[in-house]
Amino acid sequence: MLENYFPVLLFIGIALVMGVVPLVLGMLVGPHRPDEKKLSPYECGFEAFEDARMKFDVRFYLVAILFILFDLEIAFLFPWAIVLKEIGTFGFVSMMIFLAILVVGFVYEWMKGALEWE
Amino acid sequence: MNFETVLFYLFAAVTVFAALRVITARNPLHAVLFLVLAFVSSAGIWMLLEAEFLAIALVLVYVGAVMVLFLFVVMMLDINIEQLRKGFWQWLPLGGLLAALIGVQMVWVLGADEISAGTTAVKHAADYSNTKELGRLIYTDYVYPFEIAAVLLLVAMVAAIALTLRKRRDTKRQDVNKQVKVRREDRVRIVSVPSARQVESVQEAAASNHGHTAD
Amino acid sequence: MNYLASLSPIYAEMFLLVMVCAILIVDLFIVNYTKTVTYLLTQTSLFCTVLILLFTHQPGAAHLFNDMFVHDVMSYVLKVFICLAVMAMLLYSRSYLLVRGLFTGEFLALVMFATLGMMVMTSASNFLTLYLGLELLALSLYAMVALQRDSAIATESAMKYFILGAMASGFLLYGMSMLYGATGSLDINRIADVIQHGTPNKSLLVFGLVFIVAGLAFKLGAVPFHMWVPDVYHGAPTAVTMFIGTAPKLAAFAFVMRILVEALQPLMIHWSGMLMILAVLSMAVGNITAIAQTNLKRMFAYSTIAHMGFLLLGVLSGTIEGYGSAMFYAMVYVLMSLGGFGMIMLLSREGFEADTLNDFKGLNQRSPWLAFMMLLLMFSMAGVPPTVGFYAKFSVLNAALDAGHLTLVVMAVLFSLIGAFYYLRIVKLMYFDAPESHEKIYIQPDSSLLVSLNGMAILLLGIFPNTLMSVCFVSVQQSLLQ
Numbered sequence: 064m065l066e067n068y069f070p071v072l073l074f075i076g077i078a079l080v081m082g083v084v085p086l087v088l089g090m091l092v093g094p095h096r097p098d099e100k101k102l103s104p105y106e107c108g109f110e111a112f113e114d115a116r117m118k119f120d121v122r123f124y125l126v127a128i129l130f131i132l133f134d135l136e137i138a139f140l141f142p143w144a145i146v147l148k149e150i151g152t153f154g155f156v157s158m159m160i161f162l163a164i165l166v167v168g169f170v171y172e173w174m175k176g177a178l179e180w181e
Numbered sequence: 182m183n184f185e186t187v188l189f190y191l192f193a194a195v196t197v198f199a200a201l202r203v204i205t206a207r208n209p210l211h212a213v214l215f216l217v218l219a220f221v222s223s224a225g226i227w228m229l230l231e232a233e234f235l236a237i238a239l240v241l242v243y244v245g246a247v248m249v250l251f252l253f254v255v256m257m258l259d260i261n262i263e264q265l266r267k268g269f270w271q272w273l274p275l276g277g278l279l280a281a282l283i284g285v286q287m288v289w290v291l292g293a294d295e296i297s298a299g300t301t302a303v304k305h306a307a308d309y310s311n312t313k314e315l316g317r318l319i320y321t322d323y324v325y326p327f328e329i330a331a332v333l334l335l336v337a338m339v340a341a342i343a344l345t346l347r348k349r350r351d352t353k354r355q356d357v358n359k360q361v362k363v364r365r366e367d368r369v370r371i372v373s374v375p376s377a378r379q380v381e382s383v384q385e386a387a388a389s390n391h392g393h394t395a396d
Numbered sequence: 397m398n399y400l401a402s403l404s405p406i407y408a409e410m411f412l413l414v415m416v417c418a419i420l421i422v423d424l425f426i427v428n429y430t431k432t433v434t435y436l437l438t439q440t441s442l443f444c445t446v447l448i449l450l451f452t453h454q455p456g457a458a459h460l461f462n463d464m465f466v467h468d469v470m471s472y473v474l475k476v477f478i479c480l481a482v483m484a485m486l487l488y489s490r491s492y493l494l495v496r497g498l499f500t501g502e503f504l505a506l507v508m509f510a511t512l513g514m515m516v517m518t519s520a521s522n523f524l525t526l527y528l529g530l531e532l533l534a535l536s537l538y539a540m541v542a543l544q545r546d547s548a549i550a551t552e553s554a555m556k557y558f559i560l561g562a563m564a565s566g567f568l569l570y571g572m573s574m575l576y577g578a579t580g581s582l583d584i585n586r587i588a589d590v591i592q593h594g595t596p597n598k599s600l601l602v603f604g605l606v607f608i609v610a611g612l613a614f615k616l617g618a619v620p621f622h623m624w625v626p627d628v629y630h631g632a633p634t635a636v637t638m639f640i641g642t643a644p645k646l647a648a649f650a651f652v653m654r655i656l657v658e659a660l661q662p663l664m665i666h667w668s669g670m671l672m673i674l675a676v677l678s679m680a681v682g683n684i685t686a687i688a689q690t691n692l693k694r695m696f697a698y699s700t701i702a703h704m705g706f707l708l709l710g711v712l713s714g715t716i717e718g719y720g721s722a723m724f725y726a727m728v729y730v731l732m733s734l735g736g737f738g739m740i741m742l743l744s745r746e747g748f749e750a751d752t753l754n755d756f757k758g759l760n761q762r763s764p765w766l767a768f769m770m771l772l773l774m775f776s777m778a779g780v781p782p783t784v785g786f787y788a789k790f791s792v793l794n795a796a797l798d799a800g801h802l803t804l805v806v807m808a809v810l811f812s813l814i815g816a817f818y819y820l821r822i823v824k825l826m827y828f829d830a831p832e833s834h835e836k837i838y839i840q841p842d843s844s845l846l847v848s849l850n851g852m853a854i855l856l857l858g859i860f861p862n863t864l865m866s867v868c869f870v871s872v873q874q875s876l877l878q
Contacts, residue, residue: 064231064233064304064305064306064307064309064311065185065228065229065231066307067307068228068233072188121345122345123253123254124250124254124345125341125342125345125346127246127249127250127253128250128337128341129338129341130246131242131246131247131250132334132337132338132341134241134242134245134246135242135334136334138238138241138242139319139327139330141234141312142234142312142313142315142316142319142320143316143319143320144316145310145312145313145316146313146316146317146320149316149317150316150317150320150321153320153321153324154320154321157320157321157324157327157328158320160328160331161327161328161330161331164328164331164332164334164335164413164417165331165334165335167335167417167420167421168334168335168338168339168420170421171338171339171342171420171421171424172338172342174421174424175342175346175424176346176348177342177346286603287603290599290600290603291600291603293597293599293600322461322462323462323464323524324461325460325461325464325465325525326464326522326524326525326528329516329525329528329529329532330528332413332509332512332532333528333531333532333535335417335509336506336509336532336535336536336539337535339420339502339505339506339509339539340502340506340535340536340538340539342502343500343502343503343506343539343543344539344542344543344545347545
């Protein structure tokens, strides 16, 4: 079975070479003459004002988490879809229950306003 | 040593290296990127075990979604990683000793001949589909754990909402329902304003004005 | 239809799941902050779950879903007690949570999810379902600890709980994977069979066992894996602390029984040695450190650690008597813990936590009845006859003695004597010290009825322990023999 994936491996290998070789070449061949000014952070010619990091609104996180949960749900649908004919009504119903439980969650978060961006 | 074994050791070495860098990297962003690398190379190991669906799910879900979320947060958050890692070097000898101890034990137990001998994975034909095999089992034999998994996802949803959702009072938000439901009567009030008024005599008006201000 | 009828042993879990979903949705339409409808719905569902359990129970064990689910006498008894404990916990904590604005639909839903997780754990007969039940419980608990978002200490304790809990899960999973590697199965009965009759690799089995015991010790809070217990008990809202300290202990007992006794009974010489170390250390560290605590919640946390040591003492005896007395101990512990945390919540008011020792000074002058109830609880925790705590300790020690662990028994007695000091100190504070405040204690009629019932149960069960004791013995015996 693994031989099917040989092209993928080859692709990864070539991609790695394409990505790494120019970088390494540049590092080896290019001139290195660093000084203090060159290495200092650059912000439109000023001294840097403050750290680039800041307080982060937790709402971004909520949206992302909700996305991941449904992403996982979708992951369960793939194996189900390709064997649906073999597993019959039982398999169909079990997936429907799975989806129903998650639909409850969906309704809940929708009504709760978690999907809205105020 | 055949080609697959070489690949296995390659992926394993990359995974271990990346995992080590996750905890030693100075820049949190680099740590997250190394974690991505660790996931990708473990996906490679899974692929070698012919668990193609799991390998792809790992890349899709962890690398594609979870790690992007991590990256997002780490990039923006104002954490001072140096401060967090204050005790790192101080406790390294003790932790390292314990890790080495466990490592030696693992090599001793798992490296024993009778375990490493009989454990070559079964090789399948080119048309074998691991995804199909999974599908045949998950939704029939393993239906009970499968439904519990759905409940776990539901709990995660409820917990995430309970912990992070906060109604803000200072934002002005649009309520589409209200906007759609609005009727003419709610918004428009017809006031009959007489277009012309009889002019009173100047003195009278002045007197009434005066009276008002006196009040 | 036939298939549905064959699912009757799992009706209770199915009903509970449907009701949680219903409560989640119904709660969205309730704007009233007292959430009376949601609350009543939750209590009714739990009560109906108990009724369903009572009516669908049939003698013998039922296996469903390819042996992933087992409904035997032990899981039946434990499930009924878990539901009752959760109901009592909700009754106790309602007004406490209401004044703190934590009594939300999410809280109730998470409680129900956790209950479902515990039920899954108690009747799991496969490592997969065992683990999923545990995670269902743990995930709900993490969220409940963190529910008080504006409190820094609650958030911190939730963080610690989450990280250490995740690590413990990792240990457990790693151990389970080793056992899977050695035996080729995740099914508990199959694993026991392979270990007994097959030729699995011994060192691999023991290696996996070490990780499993470490993970279990983490979850139980046994020394040296106890670091999270005091912080979480202290930091969480008292109602959540009460929840963590009660029903999950029953589920944890079932968890230990399923893994160590049902699956790994042949490895008993290995795990009983590990449990010995855990038990002695827990009793020592728990009882001695508790003396130094001035915060009652922290003190109860260390007392929990000590009680878990006792529970392990019963399990490591390796006999039916040992398991039965450990189950009895777990139930009694839940009863005492409900009363103890309930008392803290009864004395608390809006913006004030009655969780230091000083708050109990002179309680007798302020409310003689409450002080008497607290006296009973403390006597029971210390193991003073005729309260039920005495019989719990006595039966565990008896079982350990029968199994030939004389040194362990002597140590256990010694440490519980040390432990008696800090329980009796509270009695002294209540009866012989002057109160620090003379504020009137106002308690809801339902909680006062419950605390009276709780105290009386401790006294009555202490005088007539035989019924509950025999229930425990019968359930353990029948579950292990099949």
